Amino acid sequence: MKTLYLECNMGAAGDMLMGALLELIPDREKFLKKLNQAGLPHVKVSANPAVKCGITGTHVSVHVDGAEEESEEVSLQGSGLESQEVHEHHHGHTHAHGHHHHAGMKDITEQIDRLQTDEAVKEDVKNIYRIIAQAESQVHGRDITEIHFHEVGTADALADITGCVMLIHELKPEQVLVSPVTTGFGQVRCAHGVLPVPAPATARILMGVPCNAGRMEGELCTPTGAAILTYFASAYGRMREMKMEKIGYGMGKKDFPAANCVRAVLGEAPAV
Template sequence: MKTLYLECNMGAAGDMLTAALLELHPDPAGFVRRLNALGLPKVEFRSAPAVKCGITGTQMAVLVDGAEEGRAQGHHHGGHGHHGMHDIAHIVSHLDLPKPVRDDVLAVYGLIAEAESQVHGKPVTEIHFHEVGALDAVADVTAVCLLMHELAPGRILASPVHVGSGQVRCAHGVLPVPAPATALLLRGIPTYGGEVRGELCTPTGAALLRHFVQSFGAQPVMCVEKIGYGFGKKDFERANCVRAMLGETDGGQECVIELCCNLDDMTPEAVGFAMERLLEAGALDVYTVPVGMKKNRPGVLLTCMCRAGQREEMIRLLFLHTTTLGLRETVCRRYTLARSMDVAESPFGQIRIKRASGWGVAREKAEYEDLARIAREQNVSLQQVQRAVFAPGRLEGGGDKS
């Protein structure tokens, strides 16, 4: 399985992640040109070779109105205007990006806004970012999301995150490291401090790791094919970089959390509503099993499966949307096939095809929602649409059938 491993021994920031992933891209210069053609207002991307501690790598710079500002750290004050989430969403919606990338950009920036909201005790709609800081962060997030889309790893793993130590000065005063928004974004993710004084992980870096990384831990056994070094601006005794390694592993394996509770005093509608909220929040799976409970009451066992970094949010939602007074947690190993989504041409038009492979297995399946939509529109059966999609020679644009 194609695997990306991010080594965050000196933390992570948007520019460092961009630079490291850029070194893995088959056409780095062309990618930067395409970044600058996306239409981000007032923004220019520049990449340059750099050397730290004798190691060569890449350093990324984001210029706003022709000048490189400090990395975005929430609120900043100065002579520019301010942007809220509505403004950010408007900017992203007009970028020349594939829809999955736009969705990723908004999801990552939404994590940053939500963290700032909790830190400052204000609704997300009232959180405003200084214009330069906001554009700087959107540029970093957009670059990383597009690189992830084009590199298309089957799974993304990372080391525990070094956050640094000491204090950091911002517009609100002197704050401990990690900064409050960063600390919130890293909840449930293994982190550590150390002798290095300074802020090593930024809110943008933390949000990107939280959104993309499926599991944190030691590097798995893998055949590494490409290595990228993305350098930060600061100099330390250690090489200030994120190291990205792209290669092959035997199959998908990660640790996941199962959160369970027994329910005997909720209506089916209420249970269904709770399940919807959990899935909308990013749970890997949510399901129920009928069980017999005390006093001979029929009930359900509700199970929510999630990644370690989602644990606290899922616990909060389970207590919020169910009547349970307690939860049980089990740590499981999860093995998965590498999954991808392609678009195939058919006599009925384009249909999404889900493909999975690994562990000596390869399979494909047409997206049910597409089949159902066409069957309704054409007044035909699901089986007729599916036969047309997978008829010999019909699959085009989605890769070879395997």
């Protein structure tokens, strides 16, 4: 049956997943046009070739009000509960003006409802957001209605999630297999202080999923990446018997001694 296999040896973030899936479809430009016309507030998504350890893949950039997000770790780290000064520190005050309010689950749901895309896509995007909000609410001991995502982080994550969902709908795999997820290890700084890797929300989302720390220090799997993977996964494990037909590489921003990418393989495999 038509199978999508996602190899997460270097974890997963929304932009990496979108880059890998984008390489599997025949007309990337047409897709990006469709995504950019879907009505994502303040956002423009672009894709460029990127090289990691000699391999060429695609890096997807999300520009919010004309400025590129530094990295998802900054915008969603430990929670979308970002403090303004963390953002100013990372963005050189680019977003300091006009971005002081935070979006709650209700605002995000309304933004998703306004998107110019299929109802089935909107439903999936909302469900993935709920996975993140649920994890945040458990980590912070607050009700899900009280969870607030920093606006810039939200615009960025919403673009990543919407793009990935639209691509999966376009590819129409009958099953999605996901490798064990490498989380990274160490500590990461966020609005609340220094947290362990994987960040508490990411760890909560990955409960029940085969994971390993890997050999690279740093946050490799982000809450958005984890939520997209767990939402679509039919099963986890190393690649089974599979006839590979298309292969895509979605590149992360950072450079590590290992190729910082998600590899997506489309092909035929027996049902799991």
